Amino acid sequence: MHDLVLSGGRVVDPESGFDGIADLALADGKIAGIGRDLGPARRVLPVDGLVVAPGFIDLHAHGQCVAADRMQAFDGVTTSLELELGVWPVARWYDEQAHAGRVLHYGAATGWVFARIAAMTAQQTESSIAGMGRAMQDRRWADHAASAAETADIVARVRAGLDQGGLGIGFPNAYAPGAGVKELSELCSLAARVGTPTFTHVAYMSNIDPLSSVEAYTRLIGLAGSTGAHMHICHFNSTSLQDVERSAELVRNAQAQGLKVTVEAYPYGTGSTVVGAVFFADPAFPERTGGGYASVETLATGHRFADRDEILAAQEDDPGALVLWHFLDTAANERHRALLDVSVLFPGGAIASDAVPWLMPDGTTYAGDAWPLPDEAVSHPRSSGTFTRFLREWVRERQAVSLIEGLAKCTLIPAQLLEASTPAMREKGRLKAGCDADIVCFDLATLTDRADFRHPNRPSEGVRHLLVGGEAVIADGALVREARPGRPVRRPVAA
Numbered sequence: 001m002h003d004l005v006l007s008g009g010r011v012v013d014p015e016s017g018f019d020g021i022a023d024l025a026l027a028d029g030k031i032a033g034i035g036r037d038l039g040p041a042r043r044v045l046p047v048d049g050l051v052v053a054p055g056f057i058d059l060h061a062h063g064q065c066v067a068a069d070r071m072q073a074f075d076g077v078t079t080s081l082e083l084e085l086g087v088w089p090v091a092r093w094y095d096e097q098a099h100a101g102r103v104l105h106y107g108a109a110t111g112w113v114f115a116r117i118a119a120m121t122a123q124q125t126e127s128s129i130a131g132m133g134r135a136m137q138d139r140r141w142a143d144h145a146a147s148a149a150e151t152a153d154i155v156a157r158v159r160a161g162l163d164q165g166g167l168g169i170g171f172p173n174a175y176a177p178g179a180g181v182k183e184l185s186e187l188c189s190l191a192a193r194v195g196t197p198t199f200t201h202v203a204y205m206s207n208i209d210p211l212s213s214v215e216a217y218t219r220l221i222g223l224a225g226s227t228g229a230h231m232h233i234c235h236f237n238s239t240s241l242q243d244v245e246r247s248a249e250l251v252r253n254a255q256a257q258g259l260k261v262t263v264e265a266y267p268y269g270t271g272s273t274v275v276g277a278v279f280f281a282d283p284a285f286p287e288r289t290g291g292g293y294a295s296v297e298t299l300a301t302g303h304r305f306a307d308r309d310e311i312l313a314a315q316e317d318d319p320g321a322l323v324l325w326h327f328l329d330t331a332a333n334e335r336h337r338a339l340l341d342v343s344v345l346f347p348g349g350a351i352a353s354d355a356v357p358w359l360m361p362d363g364t365t366y367a368g369d370a371w372p373l374p375d376e377a378v379s380h381p382r383s384s385g386t387f388t389r390f391l392r393e394w395v396r397e398r399q400a401v402s403l404i405e406g407l408a409k410c411t412l413i414p415a416q417l418l419e420a421s422t423p424a425m426r427e428k429g430r431l432k433a434g435c436d437a438d439i440v441c442f443d444l445a446t447l448t449d450r451a452d453f454r455h456p457n458r459p460s461e462g463v464r465h466l467l468v469g470g471e472a473v474i475a476d477g478a479l480v481r482e483a484r485p486g487r488p489v490r491r492p493v494a495a
Contacts, residue, residue, distance in 0.1 A: 002027045002041035003470060009047035009441060013054070014408035015430035024052055026437045029470040033433055047441045050464055053407050054429050055438035056387045057414035059083050059199070059264055060234055060352035062129050063383060065367045067358055069103035069486065073466050073473045074459035075353075075387045075449075076410070078438035079105040079428060079489060083199040084234040084354070086111030086170025087127035088118070090161040094488055102486030103473055105438070107422075109170040109199055110161030112154070112187060116176060117141045119153040129356065130365065132175060133274035133320025142278060145180035155186055159194075165490035167422055168196040168232075173203040173216075174239070177278055181219070188229035196421045196491070197230040197262075202239045205279055206288035213240050217247050221254045221261060230260035232417060235354050237343035238271040241327055242290050244342045251346075262417055264352035265343035267390045269328025269336055270453070272299065272356045272380040276319025280311050289327060297324040299356075299378055300363045321363055322356055324380060324453070344390065345400055350413045353386035355379070358457070371479055373457045381456045385449025388460035392448045403444070422491050437470035 006024040011034060013019075024031065025038040032038070055078025061068065064082050072080055086109035087093040097106050113132055117123050120141040125131040136142060146154060158169055169191050173179065191198050202216035209215065216239070224231040233239070233251070240247040254261045275298070279285065285308070286292045293305040298314075299322040305311050314321065328336040344351070358366040358377045366377045382389075387410050395406035415429025427435045440463060447462030466474035471485035 002032055002039060003043070005038060005041040005044045006047045006052055006439070006441065007044050009050045009052035011052045011431060012404055012407055013431040014404055014412040016432065017404065018431075019404055024431065024439070026467070026470045029437050031431060031433055031435050031437055034431060045465070047465065049443065050441045051403070051444050052431070052439060052441050054411040054431055055079065055440045055466065055468065056410040057081070057429055058353050058355070058386075059350060059414050059417065061355045063355050063357050064097070064106065065357075066101070066103055067366055067368060067373060068355060068383065070371060070479060071373065071384050071457070071459055072353070072355065073103060073479070074461075074463055075385055076440040076442060076463050076466065077104060077387065078440065078466065078468045079107075081106070081167065081489065082108040083167060084170050084201055085113065085127070085129065085132065085172055086166065086199070088114035088157065088161055090164040090166040093127060094165065094490060098488065101484040103483060104468060104486045105489050106486055107167050107489035109168040110158050110166030111170050112158055113141075113170070113172050113176055115154050115157035115161070116146070116179070119150050119157060120144070120146060128365075129274055129322065130320040132172075133276045136276040136315075136319040142176045143178040145178055146183050151183045151186060154183065155190060158187060159190060162190075162194050162196060162491070163493070165493045166196075167418060167489065167491055169198045171198050171200040174201050174205060174279065175277060177203060185223060185227055188223045188227040188231070191230070192228040194421070197232045197417060199232050199234055201234050205239050205241055207242050207290050208288055213243050214246055214250070217250050221250060221259060224254065224259045224261050228260075230262070233261065233263045234352070235271065236263040236265045236346065236349065237269070237340055238325075238327055240343060242339060244339050248342050248346060262348070262350070263343070263346050264350040265346065266352060266354050266382050266386050267340070267344050267393065268380075268382050269326065269330035269340055270380070271325045271327055272322060272354070273325060274319060275311065275314045275321045275323045281308070281315060283308060291327060295326045297326065299324055299380070300359050300361055318363065322359060341400070344394060348413060349409065350417065351387060351390050351409045352414070353382045355383035355386070358383070371481055372459070375457070377457050379456050381449070381451035381453060384451035384456060384458060385460045388447050388462060389449035391444075396444060396447070422489065424489050437467055439465075439467045441465040
């Protein structure tokens with residue numbers, strides 16, 4: 001007796017290549033069978049006319065709370081991972097998530113930057129974007145190379161996080177540009193020995209040398225070759241800026257030589273970060289990035305900066321405040337749209353949101369239980385509509401990739417990036433017997449993102465049903481408010 005049969009949907013499995021009308025039987029949180037005449041079930045749910053696909057896996061989500069989970073659920077996400085920034089201490093973070101209860105499956109990498117903050121300044125900061133920003137009030141961890149003793153301490157802390165189940169090493173290198181290559185190489189060698197990926201925000205973002213994006217990618221590829229580490233590039237679009245074509249060529253060449261270099265991108269020409277980020281203070285910021293200070297916008301208020309002095313004052317006042325950075329004008333500039341395509345459509349690349357927390361007008365993070373989210377809660381629209389935007393624009397409207405190829409970038413490819421070191425990921429991102437019942441059912445004809453920069457908290461439309469571990473989070477297009485089926489995604493913990 002199955003728990004549920006999804007009947008008559010268009011079942012699309014990127015791993016097997018299956019794309020056809022079939023039933024899907026679920027039992028005990030797993031997929032029990034695919035086909036016809038699968039046997040009796042306690043409940044049959046007709047999904048005629050809907051695409052039935054693996055739930056989307058977001059490798060890069062900074063929200064990590066119920067409010068953020070709910071918004072991502074309408075974007076088709078069933079697993080939300082914090083891999084670029086990571087967390088530290090790892091065991092404590094997993095305990096906190098389990099105690100709070102989560103809507104989506106969750107997991108995190110070991111946060112190198114938080115280990116560095118603790119080792120070099122003795123600060124105990126929250127594992128969040130805002131926590132990293134606040135720690136910039138003592139910039140030794142960001143600006144200085146670690147001593148031999150500090151490096152040993154950092155490596156030991158990161159190793160402890162991996163032993164506690166961290167999914168890899170988060171390397172937001174651009175926020176700690178003072179870190180030396182000796183330290184980074186030791187940590188990459190650690191990742192290679194343990195068999196985990198690294199998740200890297202490359203060291204530099206600039207269209208011009210020295211310290212250009214091309215230099216940063218060349219250094220990252222060198223670390224992959226010299227240490228054997230799997231170097232995963234976060235937000236390939238925003239860190240490449242207007243040199244993404246050359247950056248893509250370098251990555252393709254590295255992959256052709258057998259190096260473990262992978263990428264992800266989000267389908268927007270606007271990024272988000274903390275105002276305290278060191279690259280905003282660079283006197284040559286306009287020349288290096290191709291945009292003026294007005295391209296930087298305060299997330300909580302919508303204020304655009306006039307000049308460097310105003311940026312510096314904001315960094316002094318609240319370095320952890322979130323900002324938007326409009327690095328490409330994809331609405332008006334055809335060339336910029338083509339540059340975004342290079343990153344979003346990179347063969348074998350994943351789609352990942354880089355979703356940021358939801359902020360209230362006073363700049364505090366919203367972590368409440370209201371649904372819909374409060375009208376005044378703001379974020380980057382990628383926190384609401386990354387995957388639906390990609391499928392709407394690049395798959396349905398432009399037909400730049402097929403549906404099965406597009407779904408692979410949202411499901412199978414993210415799972416495959418992690419499954420060698422995290423066995424739990426072998427049961428996600430595909431539809432076959434024995435895999436987790438993490439499933440999205442959507443209407444391809446109406447699937448769309450609704451969030452924009454004026455109304456970021458509009459949930460996407462078109463997801464009719466979302467199952468996390470076989471439990472409904474969205475049913476008939478409506479949120480199941482009491483649902484908390486999210487479970488940890490974690491590497492096996494060392495004995």
